[in-house]
Amino acid sequence: MTDASPPKHVTIANRDVPEGVSASAEISLEELQLSQRNHGMHLEALRYDVTPLGMHYVLIHFDVPDTDEANWTLSVGGRVRNPLALTMAEIRARPSVTMPVTMECAGNGRARLTPRPISQPWLTEAVGTAEWTGTPLRPILEEAGLQDDAIELVFTGADRGVQKEIEHDYERSLSVADAMRDEVLLVYGINGQPLTPQHGSPLRLLVPGWYGMASVKWLTRITATTEPFEGFQMESYRFRQEADEEGTPVTRIHPRSLMIPPGIPDFLTRRRFVDVGRHRLRGRAWSGWAAIHGVEVSTDGGASWADADLGDPRSPYAWVPWTFDWDADAPVETELCSRATDAAGNTQPLDPPWNLGGFANTSVQRISVEVRRATAE
Numbered sequence: 001m002t003d004a005s006p007p008k009h010v011t012i013a014n015r016d017v018p019e020g021v022s023a024s025a026e027i028s029l030e031e032l033q034l035s036q037r038n039h040g041m042h043l044e045a046l047r048y049d050v051t052p053l054g055m056h057y058v059l060i061h062f063d064v065p066d067t068d069e070a071n072w073t074l075s076v077g078g079r080v081r082n083p084l085a086l087t088m089a090e091i092r093a094r095p096s097v098t099m100p101v102t103m104e105c106a107g108n109g110r111a112r113l114t115p116r117p118i119s120q121p122w123l124t125e126a127v128g129t130a131e132w133t134g135t136p137l138r139p140i141l142e143e144a145g146l147q148d149d150a151i152e153l154v155f156t157g158a159d160r161g162v163q164k165e166i167e168h169d170y171e172r173s174l175s176v177a178d179a180m181r182d183e184v185l186l187v188y189g190i191n192g193q194p195l196t197p198q199h200g201s202p203l204r205l206l207v208p209g210w211y212g213m214a215s216v217k218w219l220t221r222i223t224a225t226t227e228p229f230e231g232f233q234m235e236s237y238r239f240r241q242e243a244d245e246e247g248t249p250v251t252r253i254h255p256r257s258l259m260i261p262p263g264i265p266d267f268l269t270r271r272r273f274v275d276v277g278r279h280r281l282r283g284r285a286w287s288g289w290a291a292i293h294g295v296e297v298s299t300d301g302g303a304s305w306a307d308a309d310l311g312d313p314r315s316p317y318a319w320v321p322w323t324f325d326w327d328a329d330a331p332v333e334t335e336l337c338s339r340a341t342d343a344a345g346n347t348q349p350l351d352p353p354w355n356l357g358g359f360a361n362t363s364v365q366r367i368s369v370e371v372r373r374a375t376a377e
Helices: 029-037 043-047 090-091 137-145 232-236
Strands: 073-078 084-087 098-102 127-136 152-163 166-173 185-188 204-206 219-225 258-260 270-273 277-286 292-299 318-326 332-342 364-370
Touching: 029 152, 043 258, 043 277, 084 137, 090 185, 090 318, 098 152, 098 185, 098 277, 127 137, 166 232, 166 277, 185 219, 258 364, 277 292, 318 332
Parallel strands: 073 219, 270 364
Antiparallel strands: 073 084, 098 127, 127 185, 152 166, 152 219, 185 204, 258 277, 258 332, 277 318, 292 332, 332 364
8 A cells, every 4th residue: 555654653742731732621612512513433333344324423524515416516727738627427428437436534543642732632433445436536627627637636525614714615635646647536425425514525536545634525626736726725634743843734534443342331431241161352443554454452451462354355444354252251440452553663652653733643442341140149
């Protein structure tokens, strides 16, 4: 997939609380309001190769635009020899591809950081795998004819709003090399049906292997530029320890494994209850840097680890299923964990890697479990 590696991060312990983060464990009304507009995937949906549409995570930065496919046009301009204006009918008439792709929000895990960056308070469920249908972007760019001095493509969505007092359209850019990758699609379908409003209808960009912020929704315009794009959503998604740092860009998805919580839950805490006996633990793992090489499972809170069995992914960009047989042979209170390693050698950390935006917290999932005598005994 790439010979690069994700940037390294440090864990912040004792420090002054910078602007934009909270040392309090309490979620503000503003954060609660965000969490009501956006939702994560139910962890039990990890049982599905393809996430049912209503269970796939959703993040909407501003408002869902009022869109009409019949009047929708995608313009391709800037430093091109042949500017294009494509209707949805023309886009749908092009060769189509359906590809299972795992998408994850860059802020997944943010709410578990201390101090906590103030934004959408994700725990670990901001992920999902859908079957996306669309047409490859590369032939469209070739038809438009990029000028030799074009270095980036800026993708503009129809959603507009204010963030940190800056009014802007949601826009992201890719280098020409990244935009021309064969797997990058212009998408108009999801899980065998038309793209839904919350997922970017009628048209969105899909950048497999990258965090979800790169896959611009409600796509209206592609602009070839001769300079790096420095719009708000590019500058916002950077790994920084301090606000005045340049930082490094958030790009590809770091390796993560999630487990389907076993047994039954407590309603409020989601603590699990299982009976003494053998249990098959199941989960999924993924990375945007390289294929998943292995998953390890701990049934004692991370004191010891053993290898899980890996299955086959539905595509090179979809999560990998894994299983692990656990002999819970006596009553105990314990913690279940799993961690993924990809073929580039990147492994999930045990402790949360802190950064100012709360991005890519892939520290291992921890599930509190009480093993109890079988209820029939």
